[in-house]
Amino acid sequence: xxxxxxILEVIASIxxxxxxxxxxxxxxxxxxxxxxxxxxxxxxxxxxxxxxxxAASTKWIALAWILLTLSLSLV
Numbered sequence: 001x002x003x004x005x006x007i008l009e010v011i012a013s014i015x016x017x018x019x020x021x022x023x024x025x026x027x028x029x030x031x032x033x034x035x036x037x038x039x040x041x042x043x044x045x046x047x048x049x050x051x052x053x054x055a056a057s058t059k060w061i062a063l064a065w066i067l068l069t070l071s072l073s074l075v
Contacts, residue, residue, distance in 0.1 A: 005072045012065040019061060023054045 002072070002075050005068060005075060009065065009068040009072060012061055012068055016058065016061045016065055019054055019058050023058070024051055
């Protein structure tokens with residue numbers, strides 16, 4: 001059981017690293033807000049954008065990683 005959980009945690013760790021690295025940076029920050037960034041309200045609210053899918057998958061993979069870590073510590 002411990003070996004299976006360890007393998008699943010390694011897979012979840014690698015997946016989490018890959019998903020986080022694929023996300024675009026948020027480097028615009030305050031300078032974009034002051035200078036008037038190129039992102040409009042309509043371009044930010046697209047539900048099917050890759051960044052939003054990556055953000056959602058990051059949350060789910062991180063949750064799975066936490067649960068695997070906790071269950072591995074109990075075994």
